[in-house]
Amino acid sequence: MFNAKKDDRKEPELRRDLHTSPPRGTMARRLQTMLLLTAVVVLSAPPSVLGQKYRRPRREGQQYWKNMASQDLKEAMDVAMNQNWGVAKNVIMFVGDGMGITATTAARIYKGQQRFGRSGEEGYLRWEKFPNSAFIKTYLLDRQVADSAAAATAFFSGVKANYYTIGVDNRVQKNMCFASLDHKNQVSSVIDWAQKEGKHTGLVTTTRVTHATPAALYAHSANRDWECDTSLGLVGHGCKDIARQLAEDEPGRSINVIMGGGRHPMGSTYLPNTDPRSCGRADGRNLTLEWLLHKTARGYTAKYIHDLGGLLDLDIQNTDYVMGLFGDSHMDFEADRKNHAGGQPSLANMTSTAIRLLSKNRKGYFLMVEGGRIDHALHNSEPRRAMDDVLAFEDAVTTALNQVDTRDTLIIVTADHSHVMTINGYPVRGNNILGIADYSETDKLPYTTLMFTNGHGYDYRYDAAQGKVVRADVSTVNTTAYGYTPLAAVPMPEGGETHGGEDVAAFAIGPMSHLLHRTHEQNYLAHVVGMAACMGPHASTCTRPKPDLSHQILRR
Known part of the structure; x- marks a missing residue:
């Protein structure tokens, strides 16, 4: 398969020869050319064309690219000349x-x-298409490659942290329970800064609300896994689990909107916990109910919802606080989500409701929205599920843009870390991104465009007849199907594909978004938020300089 010897001529020369018309009336010559064309398409074209959906793109000419560049230059000049130096009333990360x-x-x-x-x-x-962007370095104090907990601590608190820790500084390492209890070692987050300025606050995620990224907004923990009391163990004895910190401590219990999964750690389900990813409560407490009672005892209107129907029926104008827990553990992947009243809301559904509720505060709000299951799909080496969740994440961003005014709302879109998925080979433009890229001239077997440097998709075996290790022929399976795991170089257990250590991107629009302009440390993001909204460490030092207009040249 795919082992025909390639013509020594380059592909453009081959195609030029194939499109040369034969002499009129020479049927044998015409037939010969047709057969040659078929052979070259089958044997020399990338295997991705064979059995894969291929979308032939336009071959844009010179003027197209010149026009595009001119438009991009115009937009760049507009950005440079019209920077928004205002104070951000609202911030959405x-x-x-x-x-x-x-x-x-x-x-x-x-x-x-x-x-x-x-x-x-x-x-x-x-x-x-946001006007400002930057690269963000993701390393931790003690690791070249980040985990979500310490990364979120950096961009929510403005201070870099150690691996697996949440809301604490350099003096706390993984499992150092007593060190994490020392208030000198704890760091405050942007959600705490916003509350001190009288703003409403919210978090929306497709993971458990006690998971690493959202927890970095309100918790202080020496281990991100201490989400419930049964996860503390001996090493965590004496520390408060993350779920309790959300329900009992500031700033967690003052968050106006809390939406995601996580009924198990919050003690709000009576079904047996059979999910190894999720921990349940042994203390018998229903923290969701306690959260509700805390709010009503103080005269607030609080609602607990657990499905899409409850979210859509929520009385926004007469609700001060809402907790929506839509899964016992994490919420479903977007590809698996049941879109009916008894099912789970989309990330866009939750984002829209959160913005509407938070917008009632005249002083503004801070909202964090996490597409958390992008990460889980990639850990599972499932690119298609991951990309569906990226597009659901994009729908949430679009929803927010349609509901806010970016003249007074700063929006930042970023990631905490990357993964070890790669786009490789030389697939033709328009080739199915989930399909086959090309074939190896070494073992004469095809390979997919998307692959992993490690993961559980490795598929090698020793062939005694050949006396060597061989890999599977990916043309015999549907590489575009949900559940397909591309080939990985280093074998890992199922779900064990690792994070990557390269920089990630941050995109911004709104007041002071131009502060993102080059390569930055990850903790810088929190300070951008603080400076833009005049809160936290920048509450009293956010005086704007007068923009220098001397570079503007007026045409006569």
Whole structure:
């Protein structure tokens, strides 16, 4: 299979020869050319064309690219001349968990192919058109490659942290329970800063609300896994689990909107916990009920909802606080979500409701929205599920843009870390991003465009007849199906694909978004938020300089 010897001539020369018309009336010559054309298409074209959906793109000419560049230059000049130096009344931080550059590029292509029937490469995700962007370094104090907990601590608190820790500084390492209890070692987050300025606050996620990223907004823990009392163990004895910190402590219990999964750690389900990813409560407490009683005892209107119907029926105007827990553990992947009243809301549904409720505060609000299951799909080595969740994340961003005024609302879209998925080979433009890229000239077998440097998709065996290790022929399976796991170089247990250590991107629009302009440390993001909204460590030092207009040249 795919082992025909390639013509020594380059592909353009081959195609030029194939399109040369034979002499008129020479039927044998015409037939010979047709057979040659068929042979070259089958044998020399990338295997991705064989059995894969291929979208032939336009071959844009010189003027197209010149016009595009001119438009981009105009937009760049407009950005430079019209920077927004105002104070951000509202801030929304969108976090695509695990959404590195590769995942973003793949999702961009996937979007064009799935939603618009295009080749895909020419498109954009919504945030890629934001006027300002930067690269963000993701390393931790003690690791070259980040985990979500310490990364979120950095961009929510403005202080870098150690691996697996939440809301604490350099003096606390993983499992150092007593060190994490020392208030000198704890760091405050942007959600705490916002509350001190009288703003409403909210968090929306597709993971458990006690999971690493949302927990960094309100908790202080030496281990991100201490989500409930049964997870503390001996080493965590004496520390308060993350769920209790959300329900009992500030700033957690003052968060106006809490939406995601996590009924098990919050003690709000009576079904047996058979999910190894989720911990349940042994103390018998229903923290959701306690949260409700705390609010009503103080004269507030609080609601607990557990499905899409409850979210859609929520009386926004007469609700001060809402907790929506839509899964015992994490919420479903977007590809598996049941879109009916008894099912789970989309990330866009939750985002829209959160903005409407938080907007009632005249002083503004801070909202965090996490596409958390992008990360989980990539850990499972399932690119298609990951890209569906990226597009659901994009829908949430679009929903927010349709509801806010970016003249007074700062929106930042970023990721906490990347993954080890790669886009490889030389697939033709428009080739199915989930399909086959090409074949190896070494073992004469095809390989997919998307692959992993580690993961549980490794498929090697020793062939005694050949006396060597061989890999599977991916042309014998449907590489575009949900559940397909591309080939990985290093074998890992199921779900064990790792994070990547390269920089991620941050995109911004709104007041002071131009502060994102080059490569920055990850903790810088929190300080951008603080400076833009005049809160936290920048509450009294956010005086704006007068923009220097001396560079403007007026045409006569």
